[in-house]
Amino acid sequence: MRRLALATMAVFLVVGAFGIAKVLHHPRDAVTAVATPAPLHDMTPITLKPGQQACEDAVALSPGTRVIRIYSGAPTPEVPQLRVTVHGEGYRAQVLSPAGAGAGTGSDGVYDTRIPAPSRSALTTVCVQTAQRSGQSAILAGSREARVRSRSTTTVDGRPSETKLGLVLLSGGPRSAASHPKEVLQRAAAFDPPFIGWFTLALVGLLAVIGVPAATVWAALRALRDDGV
Amino acid sequence: MLSRNWRARASAFPRPLAALLAAATVLSIGWALFTPPLSGPDESGHAAYVQQLAQTGHGPHAGDTDGKPVSSEMEALIGWRNLDSVIGVATARPGWSAAERAAWERAVRDADRGDGTGPNPLAQNPPLYYGYDAIAYQVGRGWSLPTRLLLMRLANLPLLWIVIGCGWLAIGEVFRRAGVFARTVGTGAIALLPMVTFMSGVINPDIALTAVSTAAIALSLAAVRIGPRPATLLGLGVLAALAVLIHARGLALLPPIALVILMVLWRGRRDVSAGRLLGLGAGAVLLAAIGVLTAIAISNGHAGTTSFSGEVTGSSSSGLGDLSGLLDYVWQFYFSPLTGMAPPPADVVLGYRQIFVEQFLGGEFGSLEVHYADAVYRALQVAQGLGLIALVVVFARRWERVRAHAAQAVVLLGFVVSTLLLLHVAAWQDLAAPPHASLLAGRYLLPLVSVFAIALTAVVASVPPRAKVVLGSAVLASGAALSVAGLLLTVVRFDA
Structure with a gap:
């Protein structure tokens, strides 16, 4: 009977382990910070005529940040190119979003603009305007949804806007959690007391992943032994 | 001498229970560490x-x-x-x-x-x-x-241990001869239910209410077996008071506890003097009443009048005035609407699948935004449906045994009916009044987790030995896998 129990549990635990492995290896956006989340259900456009500028403050840059993602409110092949300016705490950069049509140009719904690597973490203000001084307006995706909240304020031409501009910072292309476990644990430890670092969290994680199934199997086998079967 | 006694007690402590407590403790610490503050x-x-x-x-x-x-x-x-x-x-x-x-x-x-x-x-x-x-x-x-x-x-860890320990005791009260394995499976269904350990890893009174409710259910089951003793009856009074001092949803414990006290007093009327019975009953009621009045006074003092009883009278004036609306809502919570039934007045109304399967049995973490894959919830829904059918079959086939334990069945049914009634009435009143919010959540079912475990144990204990081992092992391993997966999903959601 105990072998039967062991075999049954092994089947379920292996299926579980497969599911967990799938989650850990699933590629996700390589986010380094989210200044304001993208709209959830109701997108509110922020229209920038040539010369107009939308800014978002208190945007956290990390040494690993390479890309600023802004969402297009009207993704078509003819979206205008954006000029993105980042400044604050010793960092300054002015860059253009990728031109033409294709991934990250706005035509696919996102403007992924590469920025120079920051030397250290900094709180900055990110400003966006159309690259050309005349021509087409840029329509960016903002949100007035109650659930979309952030400490950053959005301004358009210096005036506070009720519509928050979705703005995310990335380190590059998508990657899985399993590809950078130490960084994941360091992030998790950022909120814990100083004496609980990433290594302690790794131990707790291992204890959960190995110890919980082991204790469960042991409990079942011991119970069967206590029952005399 | 003292250390020998302690050692004897420790060696008598059920080892499977100790292992489940250890597993749940690791999970709870994991949730506390990996879920970002607040x-x-x-x-x-x-x-x-x-x-x-x-x-x-x-x-x-x-x-x-x-x-x-x-x-x-x-x-x-x-x-x-x-x-x-x-x-x-x-x-x-x-x-x-x-x-x-x-x-x-x-x-x-x-x-x-x-x-x-x-x-x-x-x-x-x-x-x-x-x-x-x-x-x-x-x-x-x-x-x-x-x-x-x-x-x-x-x-919250001691509260978690109370939930699991009292779950073990409650199952033991109902299935005195079912064996350690069936009891371990039932207790494992509590200790490894992801929502139990998750809620013990965040700051929230639901885990305290679950601890008190589980203790009340275990004590109620013991009370109907051993009869009118001061410890059980006054203990029930204390638990009733604690429940309402933790949360207004603790009001759901009052009717079943009152029912248990009445049952115990009635059954003990031949063995114990009327004066003693009256004294015990009055003592239990007094303790509960002190709790209720204190809770009402403090709660209303901080949130205006009728705020505490708002759990039953609702935030709307229309709620209980529209009983047909309430019945329509409750029907549509569990089943498809019948012809002519008006949908509840809200854009999103959660039903049986979302509350019982997704938010209770499987679990949703963080602030409900961390989910398993939909296939997991579908599998759990099928398993829960099959489990309910199996439970009905067990009841039908073992009706004589159920009748022989009618008092315990009434106790369990009392807690279930009272809790669901309060939850649905409160939810309907929030739905009926502007802004028509759907405020029912699966974690509100946690006070019934020991009843869920007892139902599961009833099924496991009733099948042939080999099937019992397979079914019980599957339940335990699924719980462990879901718990670990939920924790890792949370890490990936917040930190990857």
């Missing part, structure tokens, strides 16, 4: 309540007040570590960066800890759990707020 269900409001109570000796207020919902210290943490942004939004991330940490450290330097006087929407909650958690807050008084919040989460 990111659990309504956690900032609960934590703000504890902080206000610990700092000033008074709870926060609801409604129109001049203060702030959270203290300046907590406000700085929430703002600079991006903790408001992550609530319920899966694409948001907490602020991990060194720059945000530095900004928070600057902001928090002279920040007031005791100015979170309200408005706090949770001010209507009675103070018992918050007072309990305030002890952990005071222990960590000299440390930073995140450390105090972690200590407050870890203070």
Whole structure:
């Protein structure tokens, strides 16, 4: 009977382990910070005529940040190119979003603009305007949804806007959690007391992943032994 | 001598229960460490309540007040570590960066800890759990707020152990000869139910209410077996008082506890003198009444009149006045609407699958934005459906045994009916009145987790031996796998 129990549990635990492995290896956006989340259900456009500028403050840059993602409110092949300016705490950069049509140009719904690597973490203000001084307006995706909240304020031409501009910072292309476990644990430890670092969290994680199934199997086998079967 | 006694007691402690307690403890610590501060269900409001109570000796207020919902210290943490942004939004991330940490450290330097006087929407909650958690807050008084919040989460561990221990006892009361394995499976269904350990890893009174409710169910089952003893009857009175002092949903425990006391007194009328019975009954009622009146006084004092009883009279004037609407809503919660049935007046109304399967049996973490794959919930729904069918078959085939244990069956049914009735009435009243919010959540079913475990044990104990081993092992392994997966999904959601 105990072998039967062991075999049954092994089947379920292996299926579980497969599911967990799938989650850990699933590629996700390589986010380094989210200044304001993208709209959830109701997108509110922020229209920038040539010369107009939308800014978002208190945007956290990390040494690993390479890309600023802004969402297009009207993704078509003819979206205008954006000029993105980042400044604050010793960092300054002015860059253009990728031109033409294709991934990250706005035509696919996102403007992924590469920025120079920051030397250290900094709180900055990110400003966006159309690259050309005349021509087409840029329509960016903002949100007035109650659930979309952030400490950053959005301004358009210096005036506070009720519509928050979705703005995310990335380190590059998508990657899985399993590809950078130490960084994941360091992030998790950022909120814990100083004496609980990433290594302690790794131990707790291992204890959960190995110890919980082991204790469960042991409990079942011991119970069967206590029952005399 | 003393150490020999202790050793004897330790060796008599059921080893499978010890293993399940250890597993649940690791999971609870994992949830406490890996869930960012204030990111659990309504956690900032609960934590703000504890902080206000610990700092000033008074709870926060609801409604129109001049203060702030959270203290300046907590406000700085929430703002600079991006903790408001992550609530319920899966694409948001907490602020991990060194720059945000530095900004928070600057902001928090002279920040007031005791100015979170309200408005706090949770001010209507009675103070018992918050007072309990305030002890952990005071222990960590000299440390930073995140450390105090972690200590407050870890203070839930004894409550988790009560849930699991009392679950073990409750199952043992119902199945005295079912064997250790069946009991282990039932208790494992509690200890490894992801929502149980998750809720014990965040600051929330639901785990305290679950502990008291599970203890009340275990004690009720014992009371109908052993008859009118002071410890059981007065104990039930104390548990009734504790339940309403933790949360207004604790009101659901009053009718079944009253029923149990009446049953016990009736069954003991031949063996115990009428005066003693009357004294015991009156004592239990008095204890419960003290609890209820204290809870009402404190709750209404902090949130205006009728706030505590709002759990039953609702936030609307129309709620209980529209009984056919309530019946229509309850029908549509469980089944497809019948012809002519009006849908509940809300854009999104959660039903059986969302509440019982997704939010209770499987679990949703963070602030309900961390999910398993839909296939997992589908599998759980099928398993739960099959389990319910099996339970009906077990009842039908073993009807004589069920009748022989009618008192225990009535006790369990009493807790289930009373809890579901209160939840549905409260939910309907929130739905019926503007802004027509659907406020029912799967974690509100946690006080019934021991009944769920008993039902599961009934099925496991009733099948042939080989099937029992396969079914029981499958339940335990699924619980372990789901718990670990839920924890890792949370890590990936917040930190990857």
